[in-house]
Amino acid sequence: MDTAISEYMEQLGRRARAASRAMARADTATRNRALTLIAAAIEREAPALRAANAQDMEAARANGLAPAMLDRLALSDKAIATMVEGLRQIVALPDPVGEISNLKVRPTGIQVGQMRVPLGVIGIIYEARPNVTVDAAGLCIKSGNATILRGGSEAIHCNRALARIVKAGLEQAGLPADGVQVVDTTDRAAVGALITMPQYVDVIVPRGGKGLIARLMAEATVPMIKHLDGICHVYIDAKADLQKALDIGFNAKCHRYGTCNTMETLLVERTIAPTVLPQLAQRYLTESVELRADAESHAILAAAGYPHLAQATEEDWATEYLAPILAVKIVDGIDAAMDHINTWSSKHTEAIVTEDYSAAMRFLREVDSASVLVNASTRFADGFEYGLGAEIGISNDKLHARGPVGLEGLTSLKYVVFGHGEIRS
Amino acid sequence: MDTAISEYMEQLGRRARAASRAMARADTATRNRALTLIAAAIEREAPALRAANAQDMEAARANGLAPAMLDRLALSDKAIATMVEGLRQIVALPDPVGEISNLKVRPTGIQVGQMRVPLGVIGIIYEARPNVTVDAAGLCIKSGNATILRGGSEAIHCNRALARIVKAGLEQAGLPADGVQVVDTTDRAAVGALITMPQYVDVIVPRGGKGLIARLMAEATVPMIKHLDGICHVYIDAKADLQKALDIGFNAKCHRYGTCNTMETLLVERTIAPTVLPQLAQRYLTESVELRADAESHAILAAAGYPHLAQATEEDWATEYLAPILAVKIVDGIDAAMDHINTWSSKHTEAIVTEDYSAAMRFLREVDSASVLVNASTRFADGFEYGLGAEIGISNDKLHARGPVGLEGLTSLKYVVFGHGEIRS
Numbered sequence: 001m002d003t004a005i006s007e008y009m010e011q012l013g014r015r016a017r018a019a020s021r022a023m024a025r026a027d028t029a030t031r032n033r034a035l036t037l038i039a040a041a042i043e044r045e046a047p048a049l050r051a052a053n054a055q056d057m058e059a060a061r062a063n064g065l066a067p068a069m070l071d072r073l074a075l076s077d078k079a080i081a082t083m084v085e086g087l088r089q090i091v092a093l094p095d096p097v098g099e100i101s102n103l104k105v106r107p108t109g110i111q112v113g114q115m116r117v118p119l120g121v122i123g124i125i126y127e128a129r130p131n132v133t134v135d136a137a138g139l140c141i142k143s144g145n146a147t148i149l150r151g152g153s154e155a156i157h158c159n160r161a162l163a164r165i166v167k168a169g170l171e172q173a174g175l176p177a178d179g180v181q182v183v184d185t186t187d188r189a190a191v192g193a194l195i196t197m198p199q200y201v202d203v204i205v206p207r208g209g210k211g212l213i214a215r216l217m218a219e220a221t222v223p224m225i226k227h228l229d230g231i232c233h234v235y236i237d238a239k240a241d242l243q244k245a246l247d248i249g250f251n252a253k254c255h256r257y258g259t260c261n262t263m264e265t266l267l268v269e270r271t272i273a274p275t276v277l278p279q280l281a282q283r284y285l286t287e288s289v290e291l292r293a294d295a296e297s298h299a300i301l302a303a304a305g306y307p308h309l310a311q312a313t314e315e316d317w318a319t320e321y322l323a324p325i326l327a328v329k330i331v332d333g334i335d336a337a338m339d340h341i342n343t344w345s346s347k348h349t350e351a352i353v354t355e356d357y358s359a360a361m362r363f364l365r366e367v368d369s370a371s372v373l374v375n376a377s378t379r380f381a382d383g384f385e386y387g388l389g390a391e392i393g394i395s396n397d398k399l400h401a402r403g404p405v406g407l408e409g410l411t412s413l414k415y416v417v418f419g420h421g422e423i424r425s
Numbered sequence: 426m427d428t429a430i431s432e433y434m435e436q437l438g439r440r441a442r443a444a445s446r447a448m449a450r451a452d453t454a455t456r457n458r459a460l461t462l463i464a465a466a467i468e469r470e471a472p473a474l475r476a477a478n479a480q481d482m483e484a485a486r487a488n489g490l491a492p493a494m495l496d497r498l499a500l501s502d503k504a505i506a507t508m509v510e511g512l513r514q515i516v517a518l519p520d521p522v523g524e525i526s527n528l529k530v531r532p533t534g535i536q537v538g539q540m541r542v543p544l545g546v547i548g549i550i551y552e553a554r555p556n557v558t559v560d561a562a563g564l565c566i567k568s569g570n571a572t573i574l575r576g577g578s579e580a581i582h583c584n585r586a587l588a589r590i591v592k593a594g595l596e597q598a599g600l601p602a603d604g605v606q607v608v609d610t611t612d613r614a615a616v617g618a619l620i621t622m623p624q625y626v627d628v629i630v631p632r633g634g635k636g637l638i639a640r641l642m643a644e645a646t647v648p649m650i651k652h653l654d655g656i657c658h659v660y661i662d663a664k665a666d667l668q669k670a671l672d673i674g675f676n677a678k679c680h681r682y683g684t685c686n687t688m689e690t691l692l693v694e695r696t697i698a699p700t701v702l703p704q705l706a707q708r709y710l711t712e713s714v715e716l717r718a719d720a721e722s723h724a725i726l727a728a729a730g731y732p733h734l735a736q737a738t739e740e741d742w743a744t745e746y747l748a749p750i751l752a753v754k755i756v757d758g759i760d761a762a763m764d765h766i767n768t769w770s771s772k773h774t775e776a777i778v779t780e781d782y783s784a785a786m787r788f789l790r791e792v793d794s795a796s797v798l799v800n801a802s803t804r805f806a807d808g809f810e811y812g813l814g815a816e817i818g819i820s821n822d823k824l825h826a827r828g829p830v831g832l833e834g835l836t837s838l839k840y841v842v843f844g845h846g847e848i849r850s
Contacts, residue, residue: 021767025791098790104812110801112811115789119823198642202823217623223648223824244846251848342446351842364540364841365523366450376535376844385849386537386840387529398544398627398837399648400825412823415811416789419801421669423676424810 002189009193012148012181013200016121019178020146024118028095030173031141038169039087042134045165046080052161053130060128060154073128073154083134086390090138093389096407097144100416109422114413118144120202122410123194123222124392127208128152133162136205137180139392141170143410146179148201150194153186160184195220205405207393225401225409227393229320230260230348232378235337235363236276237354238269244375245276245353250283251377252351258322260394261349261371261381265317265327267337273297273330278304289324292316296330317344334359338366345369347396349381370396370403427614434618437573437606438625441546444603445571449543453520455598456566463594464512467559470590471505477586478555485553485579498553498579508559511815515563518814521832522569525841534847539838543569545627547835548619548647549817552577552633558587561630562605564817566595568835571604573626575619578611585609620645630830632818650826650834652818654745655685655773657803660762660788661701662779663694669800670701670778675708676802677776683747685819686774686796686806690742690752692762698722698755703729714749717741721755742769759784767793772821774798774806795821795828 023031042049053075060073096116103113122145126132133149140147151159163182170179183190195204195216204224206216213226234252236245252263268276277300284291285306292312293301301309316327317340331337334352341350351373352363360374371381381403383391388406395401401409448456467474478500485498521541528538547570551557558574565572576584588607595604608615620629620641629649631641638651659677661670677688693701702725709716710731717737718726726734741752742765756762759777766775776798777788785799796806806828808816813831820826826834 021791021793024793106810106812108805108810110798110805110810115797117790117793120793217646221642223822241846247846247848255849365542366446368446368449368542368545369839371840371842372540373535373842374844376842376847377849379849380533380535380842380844380847381840385531385533385535387531397648402837403840412827414794415796415806415828417796417798417801417805419799419805421666421672422801422805423672424680424802424804 002187005185005187005189006193008185009183009190009197010200012183013121013197015178016146016148016181017200019176020118020120022176023141023146023179024097024120024144026144026175028097030175031095031144032091034141034169034173034175035087035091035138037172038134038138038166039084039091041165041169042080042084042087042162045161046077049075049080049158049161052157055157056155065154069128069154073130075130075158079131083131086135087138090142090390093142093407095142096411109420111418113416115416116408116411117414119410119412120145121200122147123150123201123204124148125150125191125194125204125206125208125212125216126152127212128154130155130158130162132207133159133182134166135390136392137166139390139407139410141179143407145410148181148183148194150183150191156184156186192219195222198222205392224397225393225395225405226397227260228348228396229346230262230394231264231318231320231344231346232261232349233265233267233341233345234263234351234353234378235267235331235334235341236269236272237334237337237352237356237359238272239356239359240269240272240276240353241355242276242279246280246283248351248353248375248377249276249280252379253284253289253326254287254324255377255379257324259379261378262322263326263378264320265329265344267329267331267340268297269333269337270296270330274300277301277328281306284326287324289326291326291328293328294330297328301328320346334362338363342368348394349373349378351376351378370394427612430610430612430614431618433610434608434615434622435625437608438546438622440603441571441573441606442625444601445543445545447601448566448571448604449522449545449569451569451600453522455600456520456569457516459566459594459598459600460512460516460563462597463559463563463591464509466590466594467505467509467512467587470586471502474500474505474583474586477582480582481580490579494553494579498555500555500583504556508556511560512563515567515815518567518832520567521836534845536843538841540841541833541836542839544835544837546571546573546625548573548575548626548629550575550616550619550629550631550633550637550641552637553579555580555583555587557632558584558607559591560815561817562591564815564832564835566604568832570835573606573608573619575608575616581611617644620647623647630817649822650818650820650830651822652685653773653821654771655687656689656743656745656769656771657686657774658690658692658766658770659688659776659778659803660692660756660759660766661694661697662759662777662781662784663697664781664784665697665701665778666780666800667701667704671705671708673776673778673800673802674701674705677804678709678714678751679712679749680802680804682749684804686803687747688751688803689745690754690769692754692756692765693722694758694762695721695755699725702726702753706731709751712749714751716751716753718753719755722753726753745771759787763788763791770794773819774803776801776803795819
């Protein structure tokens with residue numbers, strides 16, 4: 001690796017570690033004041049931010065960036081207002097830091113509990129969207145962490161401008177400016193350095209595509225909280241309420257196509273399939289959803305005259321379409337459904353539609369995914385809907401934080417002991 | 426890597442993953458029955474176990490294993506009784522699996538909670554002690570996980586015999602024998618394979634020396650719950666109660682020398698040092714503890730005529746002695762003490778002795794270690810003393826599990842949603 005980059009990143013790391021102590025020590029009011037000051041400054045400096053963004057957009061267009069990426073890079077007035085509103089919502093959330101739980105007196109006389117504390121230094125690696133800079137900084141400040149932000153090189157001008165605002169807000173509130181640092185180089189080697197300095201960085205939160213995650217999984221020595229793909233399933237059980245099945249089956253697919261909690265495979269119990277599938281297909285028709293059906297469901301849907309029909313292959317069970325396409329399969333019952341899910345799912349979110357108590361309880365217990373729902377759309381699997389207030393991502397990992405990750409996911413628990421002079425005998 | 430080893434490990438992994446579903450699904454009574462059957466079989470087959478252990482001991486002696494290692498390898502009648510008792514204690518612990526917490530109704534009508542579930546497959550890598558095979562298997566069975574155990578090659582005969590007993594117990598209880606697998610090769614490549622199959626192994630718990638941990642940190646792609654060294658501190662504050670300071674200062678060092686929660690550095694506030702140090706030295710004298718003192722404390726201790734005295738160097742602040750040796754340093758007050766701790770500690774366990782409320786509260790909040798104690802000996806930092814019932818190790822990590830790791834540390838939380846047909850609008 002380039003020595004200059006490696007030294008630069010080492011310097012960021014050392015500064016972040018030093019700042020993390022002051023961030024962790026700061027009281028609630030101080031951290032909230034910093035967030036409030038930053039929100040006000042972003043409002044005030046909106047013209048400067050838009051100018052910086054215009055520079056990024058111009059360079060991106062010159063480099064032939066795809067329209068979808070340009071769209072993500074653009075910082076509109078509305079996007080700025082949303083960032084500001086997001087910070088104010090974070091201010092309003094309860095402070096997770098310092099809370100002591102499970103306090104109990106032990107036979108020896110000591111009193112043992114667990115205190116929620118910041119993780120320390122959080123590294124966030126993301127792509128073009130400049131709003132992530134502010135959302136992530138806000139969550140890290142609120143949870144008492146120092147953070148190193150590595151945004152996409154396309155957004156470097158805008159991220160520099162945001163970094164300046166954030167640092168000023170921290171300093172005005174009496175916190176170290178190094179509490180939030182933006183990696184100020186577009187050299188890709190900076191990512192390689194960030195993910196291999198466990199002495200300075202406690203956790204990496206990658207927010208990006210499969211390519212980024214794959215690279216990090218191969219190279220990182222710092223632990224990660226990963227947001228991966230969502231191959232989500234809805235299983236319509238024999239005992240499903242027909243109306244709920246139609247509503248959920250439609251909403252889970254068609255409410256939004258590009259989100260990770262969108263249904264990608266529909267499983268239908270065999271005996272109910274001839275009733276459910278044709279009616280559900282009428283709904284999908286309004287959205288021209290392409291149905292990739294296994295042999296049995298294909299026969300039913302073809303008989304019903306569904307126009308956008310294809311044969312499913314095994315690849316369909318493993319695909320996150322993020323589009324008006326849905327894989328459909330008929331199964332024998334709950335065991336076959338759970339077997340399919342535990343084999344093909346990305347362990348993000350799955351739902352069952354049923355009025356059968358035992359089927360619901362088994363599905364909740366035995367499906368090995370971050371979110372498991374009974375009689376509700378997979379689209380609810382999200383930090384805001386779950387009441388976390390804000391989220392930094394949805395974790396497909398099992399360790400530390402699983403499912404939507406809010407402020408708690410950015411903290412750890414340490415044991416605290418209140419004694420009275422006790423010694424071990 | 427040797428293809429045969431790599432294929433063998435892949436096979437173990439595939440079997441463990443398959444078995445993990447049945448382990449997770451099993452009810453409390455079934456898992457407890459397996460543990461009870463295994464405990465009874467270990468008692469019954471003690472002679473066969475001792476014979477297997479004798480084979481291991483003979484080979485170890487022939488290979489010139491160090492006496493301390495031979496001691497750890499030996500399986501005495503008492504060690505067997507302790508294993509059996511340990512399993513019965515695990516049976517008596519409450520089942521963590523299936524518990525639902527934080528259940529709340531959201532404005533949309535859905536009810537969201539978190540269900541405690543097994544992690545899946547846990548890989549445990551340890552050294553000579555055969556009792557770890559049974560302790561670890563017991564904790565993993567109770568927490569509904571499948572496990573792959575890789576013990577030290579010195580204990581291979583004994584571990585094979587134990588594996589046979591454990592598998593028989595699982596099968597008699599109606600659980601898959603592959604719920605617990607012992608790696609049946611002494612080839613070191615097996616470890617390399619185990620730590621790089623995230624598709625089959627959810628977490629690695631290494632229990633071994635620094636060399637093992639360093640190797641795993643460099644090579645593992647499976648996340649780890651690490652047990653590292655304990656460079657633990659006691660800080661005697663200006664407002665300390667003298668009697669508590671003497672009791673805790675002596676107990677934290679001299680109760681046991683070889684444990685990770687033993688104090689290795691004593692910090693004393695400057696104004697109280699001339700009073701505390703000579704009296705504490707009298708206690709240390711009874712155990713001939715070598716004191717490695719900074720200049721100021723050296724002067725006080727030399728004046729008091731303490732015989733086992735040396736000058737501390739910076740290396741002493743970073744050393745886990747595991748012996749009757751103690752580093753001693755005089756500090757200006759709580760800020761200097763916390764600064765020393767947050768710089769040199771291994772973030773395992775630290776204690777303050779003080780009657781000052783604000784000093785106690787600041788120490789609890791600001792010291793970044795897994796266990797922080799006020800007016801109690803560091804020796805309390807242990808799963809049994811904290812009431813976890815049993816522990817698989819003490820984690821120095823901040824993610825997932827920090828401090829003593831019991832059954833909860835071997836589980837994860839998934840979100841469960843009870844709906845009534847809700848869809849997102």
